[in-house]
Amino acid sequence: MLNELxxxxxxxxxxxxxxxxxAxxxxxxxxxxxxxxxxxxIDAMIDNVKTLGPYMIIGPEIAIPTRGLKWG
Incomplete structure (x- = not known):
């Protein structure tokens, strides 16, 4: 599914x-x-970061950390 998106x-x-x-x-x-x-x-993705921390789990054993990225 991810490769289709x-x-x-x-x-x-x-x-x-x-x-x-x-972003x-x-x-x-x-x-x-x-x-x-x-x-x-989209709102749920933002709420998840606020609640669970700065990373996204996109599949089994696959996460994208966002800590350390600079904005602005």
């Missing part, structure tokens, strides 16, 4: 964002535009 149309590049929340929203925008996710999913 990570395509040239869905990968976003940005030199800077004002916050990690904005999540920017990264999710193509999926939202294609109606693959809904706005509440």
């Amino acid at each position: 990570l395509t040239e149309k869905t990968i976003q590049m940005a030199e800077r964002t004002e916050s990690w929340e904005e 999540i929203r920017l990264a999710a925008k193509p999926l939202l535009d294609q109606e693959l996710i809904k706005e509440h999913y």
Whole structure:
């Protein structure tokens, strides 16, 4: 499933964002535009970081740590 979502149309590049929340929203925008996710999913991703810490689990034994990234 992940390989179906990570395509040239869905990968976003940005030199800077004002916050990690904005980075999540920017990264999710193509999926939202294609109606693959809904706005509440983006809010849930942001809430998960606030609740569980700065990493994303994207599959069994696969996590993306975000600690140490700089914003702004």
